[in-house]
Amino acid sequence: MTTAYPTPTPAPEGHHAEGHESHNLTGFIIFLCSESVIFLAFFSGYALLKTSALDWLPPGVDGLEWQMPLINSIVLVSSSGTIYLAERAMAKGSLWGFRAFWLLTMALGAYFLYGQAVEWSSLKFGFTSGTFGGTFYLLTGFHGLHVATGVFLMTLMLIKSFIPGNYKGGEQGVQATSLFWHFVDVIWIILFLLIYVWQRS
Amino acid sequence: MTLATFPASEPKPSWTRYFTFNTDAKVIGIQYIVLAFFFFLVGGLLAMIIRGELITPEADLVDRTVYNGIYTMHGTVMLFLFVFPVLNGLNNLLIPTMIGAPDMAFPRLNAVAFWLVPIFGVLLMSSFFVPGGPAYSGWWSYPPVSIQNPLGHLVSGQGLWLTAVALSGVSSIMGAVNFVTTIIRMRAPGMGWFRMPVFCWTALAAQSLQLIGLPSLTGGAIMLLMDLVAGTSFYDPAGGGDPVLYQHFFWFYSHPAVYVIILPVFGIFSELFPVYSRKPLFGYVYVAVASFIIVGLGLVVWVHHMFPSGVPEWMRNLFMFTTMLIAVPTGVKVFAWLGTLWRGKIRLTTPMLFCLGGLFNFVFAGVTGIMLATVPIDIHVSNTYFVVGHFHYVIYGAAVLGIFAAIYHWFPKFTGRMPYEGLGKVHFLLTFVGANLNFLPMHPLGLMGMPRRVSSYDPEFTFWNVIASLGAFLLGVSVIPFLLNMVSSWVRGPRATHNPWNAIGLEWLLPSPPAEDNFGEHVPVVLSRPYGYGSGEPLVEHQAEIEAALIQAEQLESAR
Numbered sequence: 055m056t057t058a059y060p061t062p063t064p065a066p067e068g069h070h071a072e073g074h075e076s077h078n079l080t081g082f083i084i085f086l087c088s089e090s091v092i093f094l095a096f097f098s099g100y101a102l103l104k105t106s107a108l109d110w111l112p113p114g115v116d117g118l119e120w121q122m123p124l125i126n127s128i129v130l131v132s133s134s135g136t137i138y139l140a141e142r143a144m145a146k147g148s149l150w151g152f153r154a155f156w157l158l159t160m161a162l163g164a165y166f167l168y169g170q171a172v173e174w175s176s177l178k179f180g181f182t183s184g185t186f187g188g189t190f191y192l193l194t195g196f197h198g199l200h201v202a203t204g205v206f207l208m209t210l211m212l213i214k215s216f217i218p219g220n221y222k223g224g225e226q227g228v229q230a231t232s233l234f235w236h237f238v239d240v241i242w243i244i245l246f247l248l249i250y251v252w253q254r255s
Numbered sequence: 256m257t258l259a260t261f262p263a264s265e266p267k268p269s270w271t272r273y274f275t276f277n278t279d280a281k282v283i284g285i286q287y288i289v290l291a292f293f294f295f296l297v298g299g300l301l302a303m304i305i306r307g308e309l310i311t312p313e314a315d316l317v318d319r320t321v322y323n324g325i326y327t328m329h330g331t332v333m334l335f336l337f338v339f340p341v342l343n344g345l346n347n348l349l350i351p352t353m354i355g356a357p358d359m360a361f362p363r364l365n366a367v368a369f370w371l372v373p374i375f376g377v378l379l380m381s382s383f384f385v386p387g388g389p390a391y392s393g394w395w396s397y398p399p400v401s402i403q404n405p406l407g408h409l410v411s412g413q414g415l416w417l418t419a420v421a422l423s424g425v426s427s428i429m430g431a432v433n434f435v436t437t438i439i440r441m442r443a444p445g446m447g448w449f450r451m452p453v454f455c456w457t458a459l460a461a462q463s464l465q466l467i468g469l470p471s472l473t474g475g476a477i478m479l480l481m482d483l484v485a486g487t488s489f490y491d492p493a494g495g496g497d498p499v500l501y502q503h504f505f506w507f508y509s510h511p512a513v514y515v516i517i518l519p520v521f522g523i524f525s526e527l528f529p530v531y532s533r534k535p536l537f538g539y540v541y542v543a544v545a546s547f548i549i550v551g552l553g554l555v556v557w558v559h560h561m562f563p564s565g566v567p568e569w570m571r572n573l574f575m576f577t578t579m580l581i582a583v584p585t586g587v588k589v590f591a592w593l594g595t596l597w598r599g600k601i602r603l604t605t606p607m608l609f610c611l612g613g614l615f616n617f618v619f620a621g622v623t624g625i626m627l628a629t630v631p632i633d634i635h636v637s638n639t640y641f642v643v644g645h646f647h648y649v650i651y652g653a654a655v656l657g658i659f660a661a662i663y664h665w666f667p668k669f670t671g672r673m674p675y676e677g678l679g680k681v682h683f684l685l686t687f688v689g690a691n692l693n694f695l696p697m698h699p700l701g702l703m704g705m706p707r708r709v710s711s712y713d714p715e716f717t718f719w720n721v722i723a724s725l726g727a728f729l730l731g732v733s734v735i736p737f738l739l740n741m742v743s744s745w746v747r748g749p750r751a752t753h754n755p756w757n758a759i760g761l762e763w764l765l766p767s768p769p770a771e772d773n774f775g776e777h778v779p780v781v782l783s784r785p786y787g788y789g790s791g792e793p794l795v796e797h798q799a800e801i802e803a804a805l806i807q808a809e810q811l812e813s814a815r
Contacts, residue, residue, distance in 0.1 A: 077360040081436040088428055088466040095474035095507075099489070099500055107495050181487060185495040188487040192478070 082230040086237050093241050096193055097248060103185045112183040118190075119173075120250045126169040127246050130201075133162035134239045137232050144228060149215060152228075156212055159235070163205045170198050193245055200238045207231045268771075276370065278362035279771050280347045281669060283369050287344030288662070290372060292738075294336035297380075299731060301329035306693075306727035309720050314711040322710040323391035324412065328379070330394030331416065334512070335423045336376050338654060342519050343368075343430050345661055346458050348669055350434060352762035353452045355443030355779065357772040360436040368429035375422035382415040390416035393708060395505055398490035398498045402482045409484065417480045424473045431465040434458060443761060443774075445781035445795075452760060452785050453542055457522030460546035461515045467554060468508035468515075475504025499564050506557035513649060514553040517617075518546055520657035521588055524610055527664055528592050530758040531607035532599025535786040538591040545584035552581050562630055563637045571630050578628035582621065589618060604756070605679030609660035612687040616652025620645060623698065638708075641701025647694040651730075656686065659737070666744070667751030671768045674748060678740040685733035692726025750813070753805045759794055760785040764801050766808060 104110055111117065137159040143151030174194075179187045211231050214220055221228070273286055304325055308316040317325065347365070351358055359365045382389040389412040392401040396416065404411050438459045442451065478489040479501060488494025490501045521542075529536045536542060558566055558574035592614060601607070623645040626632050636642060659682070666674045696719035705716045712720070754763040761781070765773060779795035787794065795801070 077436050077440050080440055081361060081432050084432050084435050084466065085428070088431070088470055091467055091470035092474045095471045095504055099474070099478070099504070102500055102503075103489070103495070103497060106497060109495065181481075181485060182494075185488060188478075188481070188489055188494075188496075192481070192487075192489075 076226075078226045079229055082233065086233065090237070090241075093196075093244075096189075096196065097244065100189045100193060100248060103189060107185060109184075110186055112179050112186055115179050115183075115186075117253050118250055119176075122169060122173055123246060123250050126166050126173075127242065129162050129169070130166050130239055130242050133159045133166070134236055136162065137235050141228065141232050144221065144225070149221065152221075153212065153215060156208060156215075160205055160208045160212070163201055163208070163235075167198060167201055167205070170194065170201075190249065193249060197238070197241055197245055200234075200241070204231070204235050204238050207234065276366050278358070278366050280351050280359045280362070280365060281769065281771075283365055284344045284347030284349075285669065286369055287340045287347060287372070290376075291337050291341035291344060294332050294340070294376060296734065298329055298332035298337055299734065301325050301332065302727060303731050305329060306724040308710050309712070310724040312712050312714045312717055312720075317710070319710050320391060321388065323393075323708070324383075324389040326708055327390050327393050327416075328383075331379065331390075331420070333650070334394065335420060336372070336379070338516050338650065338658075339423070339427060340372050341658055342461075342516065343427075345519065345523075345658070345665075346430070346434055346462075348665060349454055349762065350437055350458060351441075352668070352765060352769060352773055353455055353760060353785075354438065354441060354446060355761045355774055355781070356437060356441035357775060359433050360441060361433050364429050365433050368426045368433070371422055371426035371429075375419040375426070378415055378422070379419040382412040382419075385410055385412055385415065388412050395509065396479065397505075398479065398482065398501050401479060402490060404483060411483075414480070414483060417476050417483070421473060421476055421480075424469050424476075427465050427469055431462040431469075434462045435466065443778045443781050449540060449543065450781055450784050451543075452522075453525035453536065453539070453546075454519065454522035456543040457518040457525070457546045460550045461518040464511045464515050464518075464550055464553065468511040471504050472508035475501055478504075499561070499566070502561050502564055503557070506560045507554075510557040510560060511550075511553045513646075514549055516654050517649060518549065520613065520654045521546070523657045523661045523664075524592055524614060525588075526760075527606055527610045527660055528595045528599075529786050529788055530664075530756050531602045531604060531610070532596050533602075533788050534595055534599040535784075535788050535790070536591065537594030537597075538587070539784055539786060541587050542591045545587045548584040549581065552577060552584070556581060559628055559633065562633045575628055575630050579625060582625060585621060589614070589621075604663075605674070605676055605683060606660040606664035606756075608680065608683045609656045609663065609686075612683065613653045613656035613660060616648050616656065616690065620648035620653060623648065636701050638706055639701035640697040640705045640707055643707050644694050644697030644701060647690075647697070652690050652694060656690070659683075659686065662741075664756065665762075666741075667755050668762055668765075668767050668769070670745050670748075671751050672744050672748035673751050673755060674744040675740050678736045682733055682736040682740065685729055685736065689726050689729030689733050693723050693730055694726070696720070696723040696726070752809055753802075759787055761795070764795065764798070764805070766805060 136155050140152050140155030140159060143149075143155055174191075179190075181187055181191045207227075208231055211225075211228050214225075214227065272282055273289070277283065277286075304317060305322070308314065308322060314322070347359070350356075379389075386408055387406045390396065390401070392413065396413070401413055404413070438451075438455055478487070481487040482490055482496075488496040490496045490498045492498065525536055525542055556574055556578045558570055559578045562571055562574075623641070627636070627642065627645055663674055663679055666672070700716055700719045700723075703716065705712055751767045753765065753767050755767075756763075761774075761779070762769075764779065779797065779801060781795055783792055783794055785794055793799070
């Protein structure tokens with residue numbers, strides 16, 4: 055049994071995009087905005103605890119070394135550049151150019167994680183050494199987790215690029231991963247300023 | 256105009272789909288609502304124990320420690336397992352159908368977000384069975400109480416509570432990303448922002464608040480969990496920490512959480528008052544925009560929960576001022592609803608009664624809210640039953656009544672059956688009288704100085720406590736006609752037509768219940784706001800043909 059049902063005139067362009075694929079980037083950007091508030095909470099908690107502390111540094115610790123984290127910062131900031139180049143290569147249709155710069159970005163990300171691990175192992179304080187130790191490991195650890203997630207996402211995207219025809223006409227996953235990577239980068243800059251540059255209490 | 260055809264009666268889907276990982280927003284919506292009402296009964300049972308304990312001044316029904324666990328779980332269950340899930344259920348049912356979308360933007364994410372709810376529900380319930388019992392530090396889990404672990408077990412009630420709340424946060428964020436993306440990207444052709452139903456405006460506002468606020472609670476809860484299990488001292492003054500920092504994190508989310516709850520209820524009022532008074536919504540643009548003014552202001556009022564927590568004087572004054580400003584956009588809405596009712600053809604159906612009752616209670620809560628915003632009064636009544644009375648008027652008196660209104664109003668649309676009016680009116684009467692009898696006495700009790708969260712009290716408080724307990728038992732009874740109505744109407748209620756209330760809106764141009772993909776390919780072009788009562792203007796292009804087709808299908812259906 056069927057019933058006559060009027061078909062409306064064709065939709066004006068804009069609102070009703072077909073398929074779910076096209077909403078992914080919108081959803082991801084909304085998620086990133088929300089995610090940034092967790093960092094905002096941690097940063098403001100750090101600032102509040104630091105400014106109100108009587109003895110900020112635990113006994114036997116007189117500050118943080120900044121040379122190695124600075125190298126790490128340069129590595130991470132430049133990886134934002136290489137991921138941009140990877141995206142541009144893809145836009146120009148050069149899949150191998152994309153893979154090369156993408157792999158370089160992954161390598162820089164991995165180096166950052168390695169540098170972070172080396173720094174952690176050389177420190178004389180732990181997670182439970184007062185609010186200084188707690189916030190230090192919380193902030194660097196939570197950020198490091200994001201870097202690791204970024205590298206993982208990039209690995210997925212790299213594998214996907216070998217599926218024939220997958221990346222014809224751009225790929226939202228690549229855009230989203232790249233956006234995430236820039237986000238992780240900006241968070242690191244704020245974190246570096248807060249923890250390593252602002253040392254006097 | 257071309258004519259497309261669609262099958263009038265598809266094979267009836269099995270009821271077992273409600274127990275599966277289904278990605279249809281209408282199935283998920285009903286899953287949310289039914290699960291939420293299961294937990295409503297759990298939270299309600301805990302409330303009955305609390306009021307049973309408080310009917311006498313002595314602590315004679317339950318042990319004091321157990322009592323602490325019971326009120327903590329009552330608050331947690333009611334907020335995280337009843338109010339938020341039931342509202343997400345309404346969002347799932349209403350947002351796609353109201354904007355003419357076939358489903359949510361991310362159907363699988365939607366299903367994952369739902370299935371997290373029973374998981375953390377079970378996790379929270381399991382804390383009744385761990386050594387030491389459930390969390391006992393109140394729903395706000397303030398340190399230093401919440402970072403005590405006297406038994407030293409790794410799995411403690413408090414640890415489970417924090418894990419459950421964190422999972423609830425993950426689920427809510429998934430939901431919020433989905434709802435916001437759906438509203439932004441999937442509206443029907445012609446539905447510009449100012450042709451969108453107010454419910455969608457308020458849902459968008461509420462879900463934006465979730466996205467901005469919830470991460471703050473998550474961050475604070477991670478640090479609390481670290482203090483509890485890893486030995487850090489973020490909130491422990493002995494290690495240089497600051498317990499007030501947690502209060503900032505907590506209230507930065509948990510005050511806006513009240514708006515997450517009440518904004519969709521404002522949306523429900525704004526949808527239902529025009530239907531049942533046959534008049535356009537008064538001041539549509541102001542009502543819509545006021546939602547976002549509430550979002551903006553709602554994010555900068557949280558310190559009013561912390562006036563006695565040793566915050567600086569300037570902060571108290573600033574937050575007293577911003578809190579009072581909230582009365583302006585909410586007042587705009589209240590006057591818009593009164594303007595809608597003014598000289599309307601009022602139909603006192605069950606949903607309308609719940610709306611009017613909810614509005615009455617909301618105005619009362621607004622008045623006590625202004626009192627609480629005033630620093631000297633707040634410090635006087637802080638942590639007394641005055642506060643308990645105030646927020647129960649908001650959450651139960653206004654929000655839960657609004658939710659009931661929505662359920663009765665949209666029940667025919669999504670089940671295809673009409674709810675019974677008689678049982679509905681009995682339900683309303685018991686709820687309205689019960690809620691006022693229960694929560695009004697809390698105000699004199701608070702002003703007299705009865706502290707909250709105690710299982711025994713001075714005998715001078717007995718009179719009002721007995722009244723409150725009787726009101727609570729009346730509320731307990733009120734769920735019986737409700738459940739009877741829901742179950743019997745769904746099983747064998749009279750068939751609902753596509754538009755039984757003669758309402759305007761895209762959802763009323765769908766069959767009851769709608770097909771799985773709602774309008775499918777035939778999304779109508781929206782011409783105006785859904786509030787053209789009395790004007791005779793069409794909502795969509797070809798409205799007459801669409802309605803004729805729906806009526807024809809219904810006639811064929813009933814002829815069979």
